[in-house]
Structures are given as C-alpha cells and as structure tokens.
Amino acid sequence: MEKRATFSNLWLAAALVAPQLLLVFVFFYWPSGEALYWAFTLEPPFGGSNQWVGFLNFSTVFSDAKYWASVRVSLIFALVATVLSLAIAVLLALFVDRRLPGHQVYKFTYFLPYALAAPAVGLAFRFIFAPDAGFVSAINRAFPDLWNPALDGVDALALIIMAQAWKMAGYNFVFFLAALQSIPRTLVEAGAMDGASVLRRMRDIQLPLIAPTLFFLIVINITDSFVDSFGIVDITTGGGPARATDLMVYKIYSDGFQGKDYSLAAAQSIVLMLLVVALTFVQFRFVERRIHYT
Numbered sequence: 001m002e003k004r005a006t007f008s009n010l011w012l013a014a015a016l017v018a019p020q021l022l023l024v025f026v027f028f029y030w031p032s033g034e035a036l037y038w039a040f041t042l043e044p045p046f047g048g049s050n051q052w053v054g055f056l057n058f059s060t061v062f063s064d065a066k067y068w069a070s071v072r073v074s075l076i077f078a079l080v081a082t083v084l085s086l087a088i089a090v091l092l093a094l095f096v097d098r099r100l101p102g103h104q105v106y107k108f109t110y111f112l113p114y115a116l117a118a119p120a121v122g123l124a125f126r127f128i129f130a131p132d133a134g135f136v137s138a139i140n141r142a143f144p145d146l147w148n149p150a151l152d153g154v155d156a157l158a159l160i161i162m163a164q165a166w167k168m169a170g171y172n173f174v175f176f177l178a179a180l181q182s183i184p185r186t187l188v189e190a191g192a193m194d195g196a197s198v199l200r201r202m203r204d205i206q207l208p209l210i211a212p213t214l215f216f217l218i219v220i221n222i223t224d225s226f227v228d229s230f231g232i233v234d235i236t237t238g239g240g241p242a243r244a245t246d247l248m249v250y251k252i253y254s255d256g257f258q259g260k261d262y263s264l265a266a267a268q269s270i271v272l273m274l275l276v277v278a279l280t281f282v283q284f285r286f287v288e289r290r291i292h293y294t
Helices: 010-039 056-062 065-097 103-115 118-128 134-142 153-181 185-193 198-209 211-227 230-236 248-258 262-290
Strands: none
Touching: 010 262, 056 262, 065 103, 065 153, 065 198, 065 211, 065 248, 103 153, 118 134, 118 153, 118 230, 153 211, 153 230, 185 198, 198 211, 211 248, 211 262, 230 248, 248 262
16 A cells, blocks of 8 residues: 655644635735626715625626627637637747757747737737737728727727737747657657658647647637736727727726726626636536547
8 A cells, every 4th residue: 555645744744834814814815806896886986885786796796798799709719719829829839849940949939929918919019910010001091991909899899809819829839849748759759650741640639639738728818818818908009099998907996996886896796706717617517528548
C-alpha cells in the first residue's frame, strides 16, 4: 500500500494558505455577496437603508429591450471572436510545429499579444483602424465610407471582435503548440511514409489528437469574451454607436457607474454569471461527449 504524505504542522500550513484564502475572500466572495445583496434590494432615492424588493430588479432587467439587445450582441461577439481566435492560433501552431526556419522567434512573437492589457489592445486597434488615418484612410478615399466604426455599428462590432481575437490568439497558440508537440513524431512520420500530404496529416492526425485542448480553449475563450472584454469596448467604441457594441459586461458598468443604478447593475451581473455557468455546463455536458481523450 502506498503511504500518503502528511503535514504535521497545521499552524504553519494554515499560515501559508491564509494569504491566498484572504485574497480570494476579499476580491471574489465578498464582492459576489455584495452584488447578490444589491440585486434583491433597492436604494431609496434620498438615501437610507436598502429596501428588500425581491425579484423586482430582475423583472426590470428582463423587460428591457436594450438589455436583450446587449445579450444578442454579446453572444455574437463571444462566438465570432472565439472561432476567429482559435482558427488563427491553430494555424500558427501547426506551422511553427513544422520547425520552419525561425520557429523559435515565432514562438516568442506570437505570444506577445496576450501579454498586453485589454485597454492597451483596444487603444492600439482604435488608432490602427481609425477611418481618417493610416491605411484605412486610403481605402476610404477609394471607397468612401466603407469603414467607419464611429458611425457604423457593424464596423464597430467587427473592430472589437478583431481586437479580442488578436488578444487571445497568443494564449491559444501556446496551448495548441504544446498539444501538437506532445503528439508522438512517429505518428506524423508514419502518415508521411504512407503518402499523406502536409494538409492531410494536419486534418486526419494532428487536429483529432488535440481535440481535448481545443475543448478547453473553447471554454476559456467564451468565458473571457463575456467577462474580460470591458477594457477593449471602453477604449475602442465606448459601447457605441447606438449601443451596437454595448456588451453585457459594459452595460453593467454604464448602468451602475454612469447611471448610478447599482441595484439594476447588480442584477445584471448575477444574470451574466449564471449565463457563463450555463454555457460552461452545456459545453461540458454535450460538447465534451464528442471529445476522445487518448
């Protein structure tokens, strides 16, 4: 029987774990509890203690057409950005895995976008794709008003999708490359000896074997699209034009900190949390069944 390791000094163990537990409580559980309290209460307009209103805030949220528009935009943003980011990352990883000349430099370069903060990414894309500057201005001179995120909602949504996909591509690239390098070289070499082309080996050997990594990254990317896209939206479009990029996470900010309706914003944050949990459950319940772990 294998002997299990034990830690006899419980006080030392508690002292080592306590700082991490304190951080988790202060920055996660405490704010979550406060949001739950505000979601079921209402602050009087002239001050005083909060009044218990039950599900009134939630019914107000669900009866708001602007909120449902925000949900629709958020779903489109999350799905398109996830697919685009994963497609770019897997292509980069497949080519780097072939050990082409300079592949060591590519490994470092492709990861750099994820090292940037979301507001920095949003600021960069705002200037790069400005309709009156850079290469986009040349395109607009040839085709007037072809691209203008400040006035066209479709252009604005495409802009934040590209920024989100670019930011997450580096993160996805690292995982895809690690998964590809864990595949035994003998399998790929056997396919080459059988006459399979490079694209055929990628499609029939490498991609099926990295399916567990792909599933993990789908969950991570969708979750990140819902909860960590505020910086990109705030710097790039500010939720506009005409609420075309008013994602759920940004609407929470605008209603709570700009509209000063903390109870309504808290209710929206609870709904967003439940939506992310539901999407994750669906992915694990139905999508994971199609994944074969080797």
